[in-house]
Amino acid sequence: MLSWFTHHFLAPKSFYKTSWFLLPWLMGAFIIFFVYGLIAGLFIAPADYQQGDGFRIIYVHVPSAFTAMAIYLVMAICALLTLVWRIKIAAICMACSAEIGAWFTLLALVTGSIWGKPMWGTWWIWDARLTSVLILLFLYLGFIALRSVINDISNRDRASSIIALVGAINLPIIHYSVIWWNTLHQGPSLMQFAAPSIAPAMLHPLVSMIIAFLLFYAIILILRMQNEILIREIKTEWVKRVIAL
Amino acid sequence: MFSAFFTLMQYEIKITLRLAYSWLTPLLFFVIVVSLFPFAVGPDPILLLKIAPGILWVSALLAILISIDHLFRDDAQTGYLDLLLLSPHPLSLLMLSKIFAHWLTHCLPLIIISPLLGFLLHLPANEEYALVMSLLLGTPVLILLGAIGAALVVGIRSHGLLLPILIMPLYVPVLIFGTGALMAASLNQPINGYLAIMAVLLLLSLAFAPFLTGMALRIGVNQ
Numbered sequence: 001m002l003s004w005f006t007h008h009f010l011a012p013k014s015f016y017k018t019s020w021f022l023l024p025w026l027m028g029a030f031i032i033f034f035v036y037g038l039i040a041g042l043f044i045a046p047a048d049y050q051q052g053d054g055f056r057i058i059y060v061h062v063p064s065a066f067t068a069m070a071i072y073l074v075m076a077i078c079a080l081l082t083l084v085w086r087i088k089i090a091a092i093c094m095a096c097s098a099e100i101g102a103w104f105t106l107l108a109l110v111t112g113s114i115w116g117k118p119m120w121g122t123w124w125i126w127d128a129r130l131t132s133v134l135i136l137l138f139l140y141l142g143f144i145a146l147r148s149v150i151n152d153i154s155n156r157d158r159a160s161s162i163i164a165l166v167g168a169i170n171l172p173i174i175h176y177s178v179i180w181w182n183t184l185h186q187g188p189s190l191m192q193f194a195a196p197s198i199a200p201a202m203l204h205p206l207v208s209m210i211i212a213f214l215l216f217y218a219i220i221l222i223l224r225m226q227n228e229i230l231i232r233e234i235k236t237e238w239v240k241r242v243i244a245l
Numbered sequence: 246m247f248s249a250f251f252t253l254m255q256y257e258i259k260i261t262l263r264l265a266y267s268w269l270t271p272l273l274f275f276v277i278v279v280s281l282f283p284f285a286v287g288p289d290p291i292l293l294l295k296i297a298p299g300i301l302w303v304s305a306l307l308a309i310l311i312s313i314d315h316l317f318r319d320d321a322q323t324g325y326l327d328l329l330l331l332s333p334h335p336l337s338l339l340m341l342s343k344i345f346a347h348w349l350t351h352c353l354p355l356i357i358i359s360p361l362l363g364f365l366l367h368l369p370a371n372e373e374y375a376l377v378m379s380l381l382l383g384t385p386v387l388i389l390l391g392a393i394g395a396a397l398v399v400g401i402r403s404h405g406l407l408l409p410i411l412i413m414p415l416y417v418p419v420l421i422f423g424t425g426a427l428m429a430a431s432l433n434q435p436i437n438g439y440l441a442i443m444a445v446l447l448l449l450s451l452a453f454a455p456f457l458t459g460m461a462l463r464i465g466v467n468q
Contacts, residue, residue: 080456083460089282128330135414137351138410138414139414142410142414145411146397146407146411149398149401149407153466155467159397159464159465162393162397163393163394163397163411165457166390166415166457167415168412169453170414170415170418173418173449174414174415174417177417177422178417179423180421180423181421181425200362
């Protein structure tokens with residue numbers, strides 16, 4: 001059963017075909033969540049009592065940070081599947097996720113910086129969370145750099161799987177040591193506005209935006225994976241037929 | 246099995262010691278980088294004392310990063326690495342032996358000379374102690390993590406600065422707790438907590454890194 005699943009359903013060829021049916025559903029769901037999140041976030045949610053309308057950047061910032069971390073988790077799981085079971089589609093998924101993840105990490109940093117300027121009075125602060133996201137960006141870039149210099153596809157997948165796994169093991173350690181480092185060096189004088197909870201009227205659009213961002217990732221991922229599958233299997237009959245159409 | 250561990254280690258140490266260039270370069274690099282800082286930030290003893298933990302740790306980290314590139318590269322060129330991969334002994338054990346030999350020949354000299362450099366930066370005795378202890382616990386972690394990266398890029402001809410880019414983000418925790426120990430010592434606080442956490446990092450990387458290095462090496466030599 002399991003081997004049938006991995007060898008037939010998850011074979012690049014059948015994935016290429018089934019993913020076409022998935023795409024419209026994902027896009028429909030993305031539009032619903034995105035439009036609701038945007039309208040409710042920008043117009044319906046009440047302004048923050050301290051930050052006014054400035055807080056609304058949260059609806060871009062938090063979803064991109066969340067998606068950036070989720071993508072690294074997906075990559076780490078795919079890396080394990082690649083190294084241990086050599087599932088082709090997992091390697092393709094990992095390869096296609098990296099650039100998307102790096103862009104979301106950059107987006108989280110940039111939006112955080114734009115949010116930080118009016119609220120904290122500075123574009124950048126060596127805050128624990130900001131710093132761990134910066135290191136996440138470095139991990140993504142290292143992964144991409146390693147892939148770019150290895151020519152053989154199978155070696156490229158396996159080598160980058162190892163670095164993805166090492167990064168995934170290290171990321172929690174880095175995160176907690178950065179938190180410790182930050183509390184050692186400076187008190188939370190600038191972060192005290194962070195409320196322990198968030199009002200439901202603000203929360204619902206946020207959750208909706210997070211789901212929308214994850215769906216967006218899934219859509220872009222599938223499109224990229226379809227491309228990658230065609231490139232990797234260019235010599236097979238079915239790809240020649242697909243391209244000829 | 247363990248005789249293989251020690252034989253390989255002896256062999257590695259002998260080879261390295263014969264090529265003085267190999268183990269002296271990181272040491273010289275460390276000394277020169279540390280002595281560049283007073284020129285860059287000024288000779289003010291108070292300022293130097295304040296940033297000494299950062300100077301010493303970052304310079305040691307860079308020196309180790311430079312040395313680690315040679316961990317597998319020369320062996321790959323002579324074909325010696327292929328023989329290691331064909332050996333009937335567990336690859337993780339051989340990797341551990343190689344890594345340990347590399348630490349003895351490349352890191353231990355740095356640690357031995359570090360109190361002297363600390364002396365030049367006006368470190369008091371308790372900070373010197375913290376420096377040596379934190380380097381003793383921290384540098385093996387740097388080597389262990391670096392070995393994974395070195396194994397991955399061993400077959401790539403023009404890899405340039407790829408290895409530091411891959412590995413440096415992973416060095417953040419060691420850097421934090423290493424300099425943290427020195428800063429605590431400068432405030433006359435106990436440093437055992439920092440050393441304990443660094444020991445944890447060391448045990449974790451001892452458990453995972455030799456295995457991952459072996460795996461990475463099998464992939465790396467195929468390129």
